[in-house]
Amino acid sequence: MVAITTQTAVTPEPPVLKVGIDLGTSRSSISAANGERHMVRSYVGWPRDMVARKVLRREVLVGIEALEKRPMLELRRPLERGLIKEGSARDEQAVREIVRRLLDLAVPQGRDPKPAIHAVVGVPAETLRVNRQNLRRILDGQIASTMIVSEPFAVAYGLDALVHTMVVDVGAGTTDLCILMGRFPTESDQRTLNVAGDAVDDHLHARIEERFPDASVSIHMARAWKEKYSFVGGGGPVVVDAPVNGRPTRIDITEPMRTACESLLEPLRETMLDLIARVEPEYQSRVRNNVILTGGSGLIRGLGAALQSSLGELGGGRVRVVKDPVFVGSDGGLTLANDVRDEDWRRLAGSRGTQ
Amino acid sequence: MSGRNLKRDLVEAAVRDNEVLDRRPGPHDDSNTGRVRRPRRISPWSLLLLLPVAAIAALGYLELNRPEPDPLPEVEVDGLLQTPEVRFTGPPEAVDPGVFPLPVERIVLDPGHGGSSPGTAAAGLTEKALALDIAYRLRNLLADRYRVAMTREADMNVALDRRTLIANRAGADVFVSIHVNWLPANRACGVETYYLGPTDDPELSALAERENSEAQGYSLGDLRRLLDGVYAQARQDDSRALATAIQHSLFGRLRAENPDLKDRGVKSAPFVVLIGAEMPAVLAEVSCLSDAGEVRRLRDESYLQSIAEALDAGIQSYAESRLLKAKLSGA
Numbered sequence A: 001m002v003a004i005t006t007q008t009a010v011t012p013e014p015p016v017l018k019v020g021i022d023l024g025t026s027r028s029s030i031s032a033a034n035g036e037r038h039m040v041r042s043y044v045g046w047p048r049d050m051v052a053r054k055v056l057r058r059e060v061l062v063g064i065e066a067l068e069k070r071p072m073l074e075l076r077r078p079l080e081r082g083l084i085k086e087g088s089a090r091d092e093q094a095v096r097e098i099v100r101r102l103l104d105l106a107v108p109q110g111r112d113p114k115p116a117i118h119a120v121v122g123v124p125a126e127t128l129r130v131n132r133q134n135l136r137r138i139l140d141g142q143i144a145s146t147m148i149v150s151e152p153f154a155v156a157y158g159l160d161a162l163v164h165t166m167v168v169d170v171g172a173g174t175t176d177l178c179i180l181m182g183r184f185p186t187e188s189d190q191r192t193l194n195v196a197g198d199a200v201d202d203h204l205h206a207r208i209e210e211r212f213p214d215a216s217v218s219i220h221m222a223r224a225w226k227e228k229y230s231f232v233g234g235g236g237p238v239v240v241d242a243p244v245n246g247r248p249t250r251i252d253i254t255e256p257m258r259t260a261c262e263s264l265l266e267p268l269r270e271t272m273l274d275l276i277a278r279v280e281p282e283y284q285s286r287v288r289n290n291v292i293l294t295g296g297s298g299l300i301r302g303l304g305a306a307l308q309s310s311l312g313e314l315g316g317g318r319v320r321v322v323k324d325p326v327f328v329g330s331d332g333g334l335t336l337a338n339d340v341r342d343e344d345w346r347r348l349a350g351s352r353g354t355q
Numbered sequence B: 001m002s003g004r005n006l007k008r009d010l011v012e013a014a015v016r017d018n019e020v021l022d023r024r025p026g027p028h029d030d031s032n033t034g035r036v037r038r039p040r041r042i043s044p045w046s047l048l049l050l051l052p053v054a055a056i057a058a059l060g061y062l063e064l065n066r067p068e069p070d071p072l073p074e075v076e077v078d079g080l081l082q083t084p085e086v087r088f089t090g091p092p093e094a095v096d097p098g099v100f101p102l103p104v105e106r107i108v109l110d111p112g113h114g115g116s117s118p119g120t121a122a123a124g125l126t127e128k129a130l131a132l133d134i135a136y137r138l139r140n141l142l143a144d145r146y147r148v149a150m151t152r153e154a155d156m157n158v159a160l161d162r163r164t165l166i167a168n169r170a171g172a173d174v175f176v177s178i179h180v181n182w183l184p185a186n187r188a189c190g191v192e193t194y195y196l197g198p199t200d201d202p203e204l205s206a207l208a209e210r211e212n213s214e215a216q217g218y219s220l221g222d223l224r225r226l227l228d229g230v231y232a233q234a235r236q237d238d239s240r241a242l243a244t245a246i247q248h249s250l251f252g253r254l255r256a257e258n259p260d261l262k263d264r265g266v267k268s269a270p271f272v273v274l275i276g277a278e279m280p281a282v283l284a285e286v287s288c289l290s291d292a293g294e295v296r297r298l299r300d301e302s303y304l305q306s307i308a309e310a311l312d313a314g315i316q317s318y319a320e321s322r323l324l325k326a327k328l329s330g331a
């Protein structure tokens, strides 16, 4: 108890910086009220041994750098399948490092006092369901006050698409779907699928190996090709250079690309229809006509159109694609952060008090 | 519904959703039964207690310089740390908890201050760090008989009202807030234990007002009004009994190590951190940073351990007295 020293113990209230953070399975981003926006890959690596530590001269690497140096690192992708492995100190630490990096990027350096961070953190719906309390603790040292929401909710909030809307966020590790009906989405309004960009990469990689057994293609090459040439429906041809028996050779991967990308269609279609079926009948057609496709894998050419035509079996609908999905989640988080009242931030903080 | 109102409602819902501490569904989910059940099996979390101290230290957010006692795997405020069987009054299996609930099963410890609120400080020691250290030790002592949780497990801000919210949601039977005092220059160090109640002592009013300074926007008048609704409840007797047991034990044990220690007694004062508690709740001032001798002792781990043991014994004696009372009243 502070009885006598209170007067001197008073510390001035630091300035507040509001931010939106999108913790993604492969990319994480931050949008801050000071105008900073940054993205880092959701990879964290620790030097494997003394030698690696000496070479890297760093205790921990985050983002693209970690990915590049991965042979020397114990590499983690903490949200890979949309869940933080429970009790895994490494994964928790990795989440903390990613957030630390995002904040370092967004907070101007060398300025004192450091601002208190008020953050809306968007995560896959499944993380929200299973790991929220855990996540709160993980973030506690770095963020003064935290609100954790599902990523599609943050997206919808930012786009002001809160009524009769369905958000389909096709990322890397997870696809998150959420129905917005003008109320705060509950568990039954949301779904997380483990079918997304990573699954397409695996699929594509396997198909290519099948078709060209002599070509040596890594999963990273497959992903890079996908990000350039992906499509569903009509498209192609896709011809790329790959080492075959050590020699660069042109290979046609049109069919592998199509099959891999189209593997998303069935699970997405099924889940969309299932969620729509839960909407009160009189609103279903509005929701069908208000589908927002976002996430990196939402950029697969023709995906929006294919999903739209699968709504045809219910009487039609409209799918709009978010063109630049990288910051749409963190921007939405920031919009939400700005709308939370100060007193609510204090409550979420465990609060800093009056001084 | 207008767009603006809709957004406001959604934001409010999001805040509420984040405030309600997550309930983990599972075999121990007591959310519908009201009454707390003893865990029948050892949860994986308790096994994690065996992990080396390094685990949390490596996470680097505990600012204590002493090695931590066991790390807790997660701040699972609601699920509580599920320790093995309660066994402080004979074989618990002989007693049907529905018919004869143990009066004390769940304990929530509240290390005072934290984060940007250091509490009192002297010569490199801070109240927030000492309170956390003692709470960890106390938890380890209690954990073989009770289910124990803490309102914070690291150096972080936790609002005063949130502390009791945590205890309420956890269905705690006892709430103990741990603090270290600062007394005016010429006063010898003493220990004192508070329960929630009015005070006419101007010194205590001032004290409570300062201690409550972390609580936004309450004047002492507001507190009085809040308290009016609270005093009537029977738990004030239990709180007083708990405070008495703890105070007795604290003074009795610590005097052996500090012969000059004063018994400052059991007092009531309007502390915000106690107001929201739905269970017997006390605030213990276990030492004084204003006293050079105590500062020296507080640097010694064995003294911190003694404080924890004293609190443990106090809580134990309270629990036993409640059990006896329950038995006598023919439950």
Ligand SMILES: Nc1ncnc2c1ncn2[C@@H]1O[C@H](COP(=O)(O)OP(=O)(O)O)[C@@H](O)[C@H]1O
Pocket (backbone or CB within 6 Å): A023, A024, A025, A026, A027, A028, A042, A170, A171, A172, A173, A174, A196, A197, A198, A223, A226, A227, A228, A230, A294, A295, A296, A297, A298, A299, A300, A301, A325
């Ligand atoms: N232009 C593109 N075409 C197809 N897929 C893409 C494209 N750009 C990125 N991706 C894929 O999008 C995924 C990353 O999307 P993102 O929304 O950032 O995921 P997450 O939120 O899960 O981290 C990766 O699987 C990546 O390969």
Ligand SMILES: [Mg+2]
Pocket (backbone or CB within 6 Å): A022, A023, A024, A025, A151, A169, A171, A295, A329
């Ligand atoms: Mg995403």
Ligand SMILES: [Zn+2]
Pocket (backbone or CB within 6 Å): A001, A002, B112, B113, B119, B120, B127, B179, B180, B211
């Ligand atoms: Zn205090």
